[in-house]
Amino acid sequence: MVTPESAHAPLVRERLVVVGNGMASLRFLERLTEGSPGRYDVTVVGAEPVAAYNRVLLSSLLGGEVDEAACAFRGLDWYESHGIRLITGAPATQVDRENALVVVGETHVLPFDKLVLAVGSLPIRLPKPGMDLPGVITFRDLADVAAIRKAAVQHAKAIVIGGGLLGLEAAVGLARLGVDTTLLHVMDRLMERQLDHVAAGLVRRAMEARGVKVLLKADTDRIEGDGRVERLVLSDGTVLPADLVVMSVGVRPNLALAQGAGVETARGIKVDDRMTTSDPRIFALGECAEHRGMVYGLVEPAYEHAETLARHLSGQEAGYRGTALSTSLKVSGLPVFSAGVVDTPDTAEAIVMSDPGAGLYRKLLVEEGRLIGAVFVGDIGEQGWCKSLIRTGEPVCDHIDDLMFGRPAEPRPLAA
Structure with missing residues (x-):
């Protein structure tokens, strides 16, 4: 029976914590607030000091075609107007499943009823000598772009390792800055997972027309320098002068939080068709998630993950079947x-x-x-x-x- 007191009792909302504030996380929040506005008490934790931004534009930002404002998605007012608490610049360091808590930095302990892990991927560094020298930089986020631009001074010689999409974009961005840029790729063609030899040859020609030197079948043996990068040595003995080396040889899912909490992982955090992990209170999406043995490193599958999970947590029928790449x-x-x-x-x-x-x-x-x-x-x-x-x-x-x-x-x- 509804009493006058219970009729006016405040609605107790489930506490939803989202760890990660990248593109997939934001798409999930957008769809969730559309499908179930006010249903959850939402807190989002981002390791980077800014809110979610468009990583697809990083190469254009590097090359000076756009500014940082053009990469932004939603302003802080959007999160506030949707009742979302946003914590930036503070990585989550532990998930305590027994007590349903997320530890963030040194100042926050967040209780949760449901937890979404959208922690993305970590860039891979080749296990070769010299990879820890100053001047060896990965290319994944705004901080990387700032570091590369700082190192890419006039007359600098830059080497980009990796002939996948991100490597090509980094090389083009550096060339736009007027930097002497060489792209190394260990395979016999660029973007070998996406292109055949003819198409890859046309892409190589376009790269070279932009001033990027392309070396294929180029296996890095080591990086050398006295206190910072000075040269890169290939396995055939070729020595390439370098003031800056940009590492773009792939990524691996960020599994530390899930593994520390005892959530089941393989290549990624294992999820079912509703993006649920081995713990029914915990979900994963984007580059950190593994679905039916597949780990995707692309935006389109991450968005499909996000939309599937938003429907599921809104109480709608939802099922992810995989993405045709x-x-x-x-x-x-x-x-x-x-x-x-x-x-x-x-x-x-x-x-x-x-x-x-x-x-x-x-x-x-x-x-x-x-x-x-x-x-x-x-x-x-x-x-x-x-x-x-x-x-x-x-x-x-x-x-x-x-x-x-x-x-x-x-x-x-x-x-x-």
């Missing part, structure tokens, strides 16, 4: 897209259109009448259609010409 970006101003299989399997047919002079390349991989992969360089107009066809498995034979050359424009009606 694709890449869509601009490298040195050159549009690039890939999805599905990149190198041609023996069981598939490759349909190719190539115009190197114009910087155009398209490859469709078809197996048993269905599209299993696509690589586009220069014109990526049909990327959304390709992604849909790969995901659905719809027969593709009737669409090959339109996928290769673009769908014809709708005829315009004649003027009356």
Whole structure:
């Protein structure tokens, strides 16, 4: 029975603590406040001194194309207006599952009913001599950009190790600053997970046109210097002068909090289709999460994690089934897209259109009448259609010409 006293009793909200304030964390908060405004008492903990920002723009920030304000997402007023307590510049150091507490820095102990781990990844440093010398810098956050720009003085020689997306972006950003930049990659082509040899060759040419020297099959043996970086030595004995070395050889999920708390991990923090860990009160999303054996290091899967978890915690039906990986970006101003299989399997047919002079390349991989992969360089107009066809498995034979050359424009009606 509802009494006058109970009718006016304050609603006790569940305490939700979110550790991590990156892009995935913010997307989760946005969707949660849309789906269940006021349902939770939310506290967000971020290790960086600023609120969530757009990491995709870090290379543009490095190269001076945008300023730090352009990288910002939500101002502090947004968090306040949605009743979210935001703690910045204070990393979480411990999760006490027995007492349901998160220890933050030296000043905060946060009780929780539900906990979301959105702690991202840590940059990998090669296990080679000299990697701890001053002047060896990773490229993951605003502090890294500031450190690189400080080191990238006039007439400096910079070496970027790593031919994946972040390595390419760092190299282009340095070249825009007028720095003598060399990109090293241990594999025989750039972005080997996303591009075949032809597409990678076009990207390399675009990089070199921007002033970046590219060395492939370049295995770093060690970095040397008296008190700071002075040179990099390759395994074949080649010596490259260097005032700055930017390390971009990949990332690994940040597992320290989860492992310290006894939450089940493998390559990442293991989650089910609702982003729930081995503890039903604790969830994980983004680059730190492992779902069905997959750890994703891309924005699109992280956003899908965030939206799935927001629906689940809003009491809606939700289930994440995995993300069909694709890449869509601009490298040195050159549009690039890939999805599905990149190198041609023996069981598939490759349909190719190539115009190197114009910087155009398209490859469709078809197996048993269905599209299993696509690589586009220069014109990526049909990327959304390709992604849909790969995901659905719809027969593709009737669409090959339109996928290769673009769908014809709708005829315009004649003027009356």
